[in-house]
Amino acid sequence: MKIAVLGGGNGGMTMAAHIALMGHEVRIYDKYSRVLEGFAEKRQIHLDGVLGKDVAQLATVSTELSEVVSDVDMVMVVTPAFAHEELARKMASLLRKDTIVVLHPGRTGGALEFSRILHSLARESCPPIAEAQTLLYACRRTGLEEAMVYGLKRRVDFAVLPASATGRVAEKLCPLFSQFKPVANVLETSLLNVGAIFHPAPTIMNSAWIEMTKGNFEHYRQGISPSVALVLEKIDGERIGVAKALGVHTITTVQWLQDVYGVTEENLYSAIQANKVYSGIKAASSLDTRYISEDVPMSLVPLAHLGKLARVETPTIDAIIELASVIHKTDYRLEGRTLEKMGLDHCPIAELGNFVA
Amino acid sequence: MKIAVLGGGNGGMTMAAHIALMGHEVRIYDKYSRVLEGFAEKRQIHLDGVLGKDVAQLATVSTELSEVVSDVDMVMVVTPAFAHEELARKMASLLRKDTIVVLHPGRTGGALEFSRILHSLARESCPPIAEAQTLLYACRRTGLEEAMVYGLKRRVDFAVLPASATGRVAEKLCPLFSQFKPVANVLETSLLNVGAIFHPAPTIMNSAWIEMTKGNFEHYRQGISPSVALVLEKIDGERIGVAKALGVHTITTVQWLQDVYGVTEENLYSAIQANKVYSGIKAASSLDTRYISEDVPMSLVPLAHLGKLARVETPTIDAIIELASVIHKTDYRLEGRTLEKMGLDHCPIAELGNFVA
Numbered sequence: 001m002k003i004a005v006l007g008g009g010n011g012g013m014t015m016a017a018h019i020a021l022m023g024h025e026v027r028i029y030d031k032y033s034r035v036l037e038g039f040a041e042k043r044q045i046h047l048d049g050v051l052g053k054d055v056a057q058l059a060t061v062s063t064e065l066s067e068v069v070s071d072v073d074m075v076m077v078v079t080p081a082f083a084h085e086e087l088a089r090k091m092a093s094l095l096r097k098d099t100i101v102v103l104h105p106g107r108t109g110g111a112l113e114f115s116r117i118l119h120s121l122a123r124e125s126c127p128p129i130a131e132a133q134t135l136l137y138a139c140r141r142t143g144l145e146e147a148m149v150y151g152l153k154r155r156v157d158f159a160v161l162p163a164s165a166t167g168r169v170a171e172k173l174c175p176l177f178s179q180f181k182p183v184a185n186v187l188e189t190s191l192l193n194v195g196a197i198f199h200p201a202p203t204i205m206n207s208a209w210i211e212m213t214k215g216n217f218e219h220y221r222q223g224i225s226p227s228v229a230l231v232l233e234k235i236d237g238e239r240i241g242v243a244k245a246l247g248v249h250t251i252t253t254v255q256w257l258q259d260v261y262g263v264t265e266e267n268l269y270s271a272i273q274a275n276k277v278y279s280g281i282k283a284a285s286s287l288d289t290r291y292i293s294e295d296v297p298m299s300l301v302p303l304a305h306l307g308k309l310a311r312v313e314t315p316t317i318d319a320i321i322e323l324a325s326v327i328h329k330t331d332y333r334l335e336g337r338t339l340e341k342m343g344l345d346h347c348p349i350a351e352l353g354n355f356v357a
Numbered sequence: 358m359k360i361a362v363l364g365g366g367n368g369g370m371t372m373a374a375h376i377a378l379m380g381h382e383v384r385i386y387d388k389y390s391r392v393l394e395g396f397a398e399k400r401q402i403h404l405d406g407v408l409g410k411d412v413a414q415l416a417t418v419s420t421e422l423s424e425v426v427s428d429v430d431m432v433m434v435v436t437p438a439f440a441h442e443e444l445a446r447k448m449a450s451l452l453r454k455d456t457i458v459v460l461h462p463g464r465t466g467g468a469l470e471f472s473r474i475l476h477s478l479a480r481e482s483c484p485p486i487a488e489a490q491t492l493l494y495a496c497r498r499t500g501l502e503e504a505m506v507y508g509l510k511r512r513v514d515f516a517v518l519p520a521s522a523t524g525r526v527a528e529k530l531c532p533l534f535s536q537f538k539p540v541a542n543v544l545e546t547s548l549l550n551v552g553a554i555f556h557p558a559p560t561i562m563n564s565a566w567i568e569m570t571k572g573n574f575e576h577y578r579q580g581i582s583p584s585v586a587l588v589l590e591k592i593d594g595e596r597i598g599v600a601k602a603l604g605v606h607t608i609t610t611v612q613w614l615q616d617v618y619g620v621t622e623e624n625l626y627s628a629i630q631a632n633k634v635y636s637g638i639k640a641a642s643s644l645d646t647r648y649i650s651e652d653v654p655m656s657l658v659p660l661a662h663l664g665k666l667a668r669v670e671t672p673t674i675d676a677i678i679e680l681a682s683v684i685h686k687t688d689y690r691l692e693g694r695t696l697e698k699m700g701l702d703h704c705p706i707a708e709l710g711n712f713v714a
Contacts, residue, residue, distance in 0.1 A: 202565070204562065205561065205562060205563075205564045205565065205680070206562075206563060206564065206565050206566055207562045207563065207582060207584045207585050207588075208559070208562065208563050208566065208574075208579060208580045208581065208582035208584075208585050209563055209565065209566035210582075211582035211583060211584060211585075212574070212579050212582055217565075217569070222565060222569050223565045224565065225564060225565035225567075225568035225569055226568060227564045227565075227568060227644045227684045228564050228565050228568075230683055230684055230686075231564075231680060231683050231684065234683045287584045315679050316679055316680070316683055318676070318679070319675070319676035319677075319679040319680050320676075322672050322673055322675070322676040323562070323588060323673070323676050326587055326588050326591045326673055327584045327587055327588065329587075
């Protein structure tokens with residue numbers, strides 16, 4: 001297949017190399033030439049880690065979106081979720097109707113927002129939009145043309161908007177990644193957004209520790225102390241409450257840690273302590289971090305807005321959004337993924353199932 | 358004068374010794390005998406620090422409230438504010454009508470709550486209730502019968518409920534403490550509650566740092582990093598907004614730092630860094646701390662409730678209350694000082710001035 005990978009960061013580089021090594025023709029895009037320049041000339045990425053050590057040859061490395069996404073079978077979007085809106089606008093006229101777009105991950109409402117924009121700009125040729133529940137890889141760019149894969153998730157849920165296109169997408173996507181499992185619809189992937197649980201609250205609840213030490217402590221094992229874990233469990237409960245009220249199947253984050261990492265513990269604090277994959281992961285080096293700038297507007301805000309739709313209160317989620325907004329001097333409740341941006345502002349709860357079907 | 362000091366902790370011990378060394382007859386009370394037992398037998402407190410080195414002789418050391426507060430000229434309440442309610446109930450039948458009660462400090466709504474309870478239980482003989490805006494001393498108990506005074510505030514505002522009794526109270530109180538300056542009414546002292554700014558948010562925003570190191574960092578100089586200071590300034594702005602809407606004079610916390618410590622800086626972060634008195638003050642050693650258990654229910658909650666009365670939103674204050682409630686598994690919004698507990702639940706804004714006059 002011809003496959004476009006959008007985003008040249010840790011995840012994008014890794015996915016581009018991984019897919020190229022399977023024998024597909026891979027084109028990679030990033031908005032910023034400085035991100036690509038390390039491997040733009042030779043178009044090679046040296047991959048190392050749990051996927052083996054090998055050199056992947058890419059077909060195209062470009063900052064021109066049209067050179068990358070035109071006429072491909074699949075577009076893998078591996079950017080921060082706050083880039084989805086702009087990418088959707090720019091891609092609208094470039095996509096074939098049978099191209100499959102996959103967001104790795106969508107955070108909350110990624111496919112909904114992406115699809116709303118494509119429909120508004122190119123109603124006749126709108127492709128199905130898939131969203132993964134999380135990124136497959138634990139990985140880091142380790143050099144100009146090198147990426148290291150530390151681990152793979154055992155299982156990655158994905159869903160497609162419209163859900164009726166799930167079979168067609170699965171046919172092409174699952175052969176690439178055996179970990180990918182289709183679920184009912186994009187509400188299920190969007191509501192099982194564990195980044196919303198793991199990222200913003202532990203960052204904000206350790207603000208000065210981050211600023212005083214440049215994040216020189218472990219985000220999970222140290223930053224999620226017993227009291228921080230209580231707050232995360234409360235946020236998780238609010239997320240589950242919203243899902244229930246909307247009639248969407250979901251699981252606890254503790255259960256997710258068991259499904260994805262094989263950790264069997266009863267509460268979130270113990271499960272995080274027991275998860276060896278989290279060992280050594282450093283906290284953000286400053287509060288200018290995607291743990292806030294991506295996970296608040298693209299995860300907590302849409303969860304809070306879905307709560308409004310469901311008439312479920314989300315006071316702890318709201319508290320984290322408020323503190324993030326003060327720290328970043330940005331009204332994330334307005335700037336983030338609102339019901340309007342997800343195309344749900346005129347959708348009654350009873351119609352939600354049909355809307356994503 | 359005969360003066361009762363309620364509370365045998367750092368502040369109470371220091372104040373009892375300080376007043377006794379002025380030549381007054383001092384009786385000290387604490388609910389817990391373990392707090393008093395270090396100096397109960399000899400009834401002596403060794404005071405050291407900026408007030409000089411001397412041994413104070415107390416008249417009475419007791420866990421019986423009636424032995425301490427009956428027939429005194431003044432009652433100094435130097436306990437956590439969450440003890441005010443119980444003390445008021447127990448003291449109601451013991452106080453003379455001309456005894457003066459002073460809360461050191463009242464936090465927010467201390468005199469209002471104290472007075473409401475006394476009125477409800479002993480309508481005919483209710484004394485005036487004064488509240489200080491802050492504790493005069495920076496001090497610590499340093500041994501069984503020793504206390505150390507590190508510094509004194511340059512200025513401590515106080516107010517009396519009813520305000521009409523201010524002159525009568527000032528006549529007896531100001532000769533004891535030259536730093537004490539009367540202000541218009543208890544709304545002014547209650548709304549200039551800087552503990553509400555300095556204590557809960559920096560604690561909650563460094564939760565794991567506290568739990569992982571047992572608070573082995575400086576609460577002010579390290580715990581109030583630039584981003585934490587932004588949150589404190591937002592909370593300060595909400596406090597000032599409530600005061601304005603209620604027609605109560607107040608000043609910024611930056612101005613307060615100038616008035617009280619002589620620090621002249623433009624923003625809160627710089628002012629805190631520049632205040633040498635804050636140097637070396639350690640963070641709470643756990644999240645089971647008065648910085649939450651006192652300052653959330655007795656400072657932030659009444660500020661939020663006064664905001665409701667004033668129809669002023671207090672979203673950042675609300676966010677800290679929410680996180681504190683989750684961490685302490687307590688609904689502080691209900692447990693704390695509500696409008697009802699302050700006796701203001703049926704008081705229209707227009708009547709507020711008369712209510713405290």
